[in-house]
Amino acid sequence: SQQGEEDPQALSIQEGENATMNCSYKTSINNLQWYRQNSGRGLVHLILIRSNEREKHSGRLRVTLDTSKKSSSLLITASRAADTASYFCATDARNNDMRFGAGTRLTVKP
């Protein structure tokens, strides 16, 4: 069964704009991860945030985690057409079990 649930399901923006995707989950986690998937490819890891962290940055990516609300957000700043992909959150539970959400399909128009 899936753990994380992404919101929105689809997002379309213009190049240069920021894109924000949200993820909610249900159980206790060890960490939460975000992945990207280009059409027809496997998932690629973007960033990991531990349960005791609240915010993390990596290049144009900013991830927040609120364990009290069981939610996370991924912000992509100054988006580019090449950022067009599906983005998934994955919860990493203490039993080494990882579950993925349904994903957000991001389209960045040039």
Added chain:
Amino acid sequence: DAGVIQSPRHEVTEMGQEVTLRCKPISGHNSLFWYRQTMMRGLELLIYFNNNVPIDDSGMPEDRFSAKMPNASFSTLKIQPSEPRDSAVYFCASRTSGMGEQYFGPGTRLTVT
């Protein structure tokens, strides 16, 4: 390292046939995961192994599905007999247990007619 290797990349078979998907994890990784991805159900965890031992197979849809990991460098996912609703992309991923990031293979696109 070549990354996670999956074979075949594409498989087309007729209903009722046996299908075997193969995965070679990254050397040194001791956790291996099998996922299935469809438009309707998204990315589903089927089973995962730690140190070649199946830990959780609750995601395996039915008895027609079985997975093995005879050694640290090889795993198979078998469907027997296959059905059209098994059509999906099957991903294998590996990581060092407890270390977070998973590395995904390119996937096997299975079509059952």
